[in-house]
Amino acid sequence: MNGRKHISLPLLLLGACLVFLVIAPLATVFVKALIINDHLDFSFAAAALSEPQNARMIRNSLLLGLAVVILSSLISIPLAYLFSRTQLGQHxxxxxxxxxxxxxxxxxxxxxxxxxxxxxxxxxxxxxxxxxxxxxxxxxxxxxxxx
Known part of the structure; x- marks a missing residue:
């Protein structure tokens, strides 16, 4: 080898799928929200974020996401330990x-x-x-x- 690392084809295909199926649509939505009439304009985004109802909705969404992560972790970590250390994982x-x-x-x-x-x-x-x-x-x- 000449010191360069080679990326395997399946890993390269997985990265391409990630870009085209996840990152590109999210970037398109983000760009369309900020570019209005062919100009970069943050005023609509700032106005939407400054409304009290939207701020409350964003806060509640973030709290819900955090609660889901914590509850999922509280359930899955003991189950992962149980299934890896006992015979239950074989069923x-x-x-x-x-x-x-x-x-x-x-x-x-x-x-x-x-x-x-x-x-x-x-x-x-x-x-x-x-x-x-x-x-x-x-x-x-x-x-x-x-x-």
Whole structure:
């Protein structure tokens, strides 16, 4: 070797995905909030941050985030110690039980959005026809809709 470190391809792809899927959209939102009429303008951001309701909302959001971090740590640190030092870590049923809370919200969100936008979804002008009660049919995209 000539003294240079080589970055592996999977690590490089992971970094590219992080940039394109997380950092770029956040930077776009931030830039669009500060550039108004092709000029950098902090007056709208300063006005929004100086309103009492927005300041209270930001404070509550930060307090909620801090409470979630503390509560998650209080739960996960003893469980991590317990599962690494005892025989409980060998039981695969716990993997499934701990995975259910993480998978349930996305499934509900997908079902709700698909129900709204399906061919006879709630967001259509006439809405679902409830006078003729038919069982739901699985839509080709995976969501339920009333036929």
């Amino acid at each position: 695969k049923i716990f993997d499934l039980l701990f995975l259910i809370p993480f998978m349930t919200p996305p499934l509900h969100r997908v079902h709700g959005v698909d129900s709204l936008h399906a061919e006879t979804g709630t967001l259509l002008p006439d809405g679902p026809c409830l006078s003729e009660w038919d069982p739901p049919v699985l839509h080709i995209r995976g969501g339920w809709y009333w036929s």
